[in-house]
Amino acid sequence: MNKKWMRNEGQKWVEDNIITEDQLDLIVARYPDTDNKRRVTSILPVLASILIGIGILSFIASNWGEISPLARLLLLIVIMLGFYYTGDRSLKAGNDTLGTSLNILGIISFGASIILLGQTFHLNAVDARLFVFWSLPAVYYLFRDRNKLYYFLLCVLTVGGQLYSLNEFQSFSYLLFVIFLLAVGGYVFLYPTNQKSWVFTVGLSIQALMFIIVEDINFLWFFLFGFALFTAGxxxxxxxxKQPFHTLGTLIGFGYAYGLYFMLTNDFSSDLELPAPYVFLPILIVILALSIIGKRKENLYMHAWELLIFVPFFYLVKVADPLLVGLVYLIVMFVYSGFKLAEGYRNENRSQINFGIVLFLLVCLMGYFNLAWSFMPKSIFFLLGGILLFILNSFLQRKKMKILKNGGPHHD
Known part of the structure; x- marks a missing residue:
């Protein structure tokens, strides 16, 4: 029995005063939910609908030149509306998976129709406006049906559209960014889940990176974006x-420390271009102040060591040997990963421990490569490096199991 269909139908009985809301709950609870079984059996119809849709669009594309322009337009409209109509009929019948799949095919056929019609009338695209229009039906269905498949499709269209704009036109679509921010971000804000918030955070970071690339801005500004993301958390x-912002912001900061250490200790310091300090540093100081206040607000004042990874030590290359600055970054990464690991052990938090182990091993690996690569025979280098990492990982994993064996992670 499909409980969603029963509840939708039963709600009509409640509105007609045939039964009460409590009686409807009792009726629905009396029957087992078969949604999990339906998920398995609905896979074949979904695959069938996708294959049929791809087959139809492929057939049209291959015979496109033999069809008159008016017939092309009518054919595309009929196919698109057919997907939407059958999709909504399936949804009303209680088959959510099939209905959603057909509506997604309708959205895909809408975008394909724009592309094919553009070819018909020889329209040349100069920006990513196609993806702006393409994403609008996805926004509509996302907020109408609140299905995560529409959410992921919208993310693909907006972020993919930005990548297309970057590759084809070397431009950044502000309209796509606004749609991503308001629709994707707004949906996560209204209907939050960890999975969707991670997707939004990663998509936001990708778009920020693309903006920096398109506008030819110094890449160290993306480091500042990571710090801002961390502070926003x-x-x-x-x-x-909180967790996606904090974790991804930390990874960006740690990734920059990792890259700067490699550059400054391997004679690549001449390739390092610093952003104008009179613009970069005031903004960084404001973000630093907000992060300190934020940590105090969250009673995390003792965790100020997390801000160490965001200190702009790279400006020291103006007054100090780049090799020494690189070694400073190595020390910072060791201290940071050590504190992160110790915090995980103290909190008995499995995810924090795993995160700390990964960071610590990465720092050890980079330090070992820089130290031993130039003078050690390569066979011994790889053999010894693998053995050392294996021993270190085994030690850290045993310590983790020892910490967690009495009750497991209390703060996962």
């Missing part, structure tokens, strides 16, 4: 955003 009210 301290201030955002929605808990679902």
């Amino acid at each position: 301290l201030w955002v009210e929605k808990n679902v955003f």
Whole structure:
């Protein structure tokens, strides 16, 4: 029995005063839910609908030149509306998976129709406006049906559209970014889940990176974006955003420390271009102040060591040997990963421990490569490096199991 269909039908009985709301709950609870079984049996119809849709669009594309322009337009409209109509009929019948799949095919056929019609009338695209229009039906169905498949499709269209704009036109689509921010971000804000918040955070970071590439801005500004993302995790009210913002911001900062250490200790310092300090540093100081206040607000004042990874030590290359600055980054990464590991052990938090182990091993690996690559025979280098990492990982994993064996992670 499909409980969703029963509840939708039963709600009509409640509105007609045939039964009460409590009686409807009792009736629905009386029957087992077969949604899980339907998920398995609905895979074949979904695959069938996708294959049929691809087959139809492929057939049209291969015979496109033999069809008159008016017939092309009518054919594309009929196919698109057919997908939408059958999709909504399936949804009303209680077959959510099939209905959603057909509506997604309708959205895909809508975008394909724009492309094919553009070829018919020889329209040349100069920006990513195609993806702006293409994403609008996805926004409509996302907020109408609240299905995560529409959410992921919208993310693909907006982020993919930006990648297309970057590759084809060397431009950044502000309209796509606004749609991503308002529709994708707004949906996560209204209907938050960890999975969707991670997708939004990664998509936002990719778009920020593409903006920096398109506008030919110094790449160290993306480091500042990571710091801003980390700080936003301290201030955002929605808990679902805190971990993605914090973790991804940390990874960006740690990744920059990792890359700068490699550059500055391997004679690549001449390739390092620093952003104008009179613009970069004031903004960084403001973000630093907000992060300190945010940590105090969250009673995390003792965890100020997390900010160490965001200190702009790279400006020291103006007054010090680049090799020494690189070694400073190595020390910072060792201290940071060590504190992160110790925090995980103290909190008995499995995810924090695993994160700390990964960071610590990465720092050890980079330090070992830089130290031993130039003078050690390569066979011994790889053999010894693998053995050392294996021993170190085994030690850290045993310590983790020892910490977690009495009750497991209390703060996962």
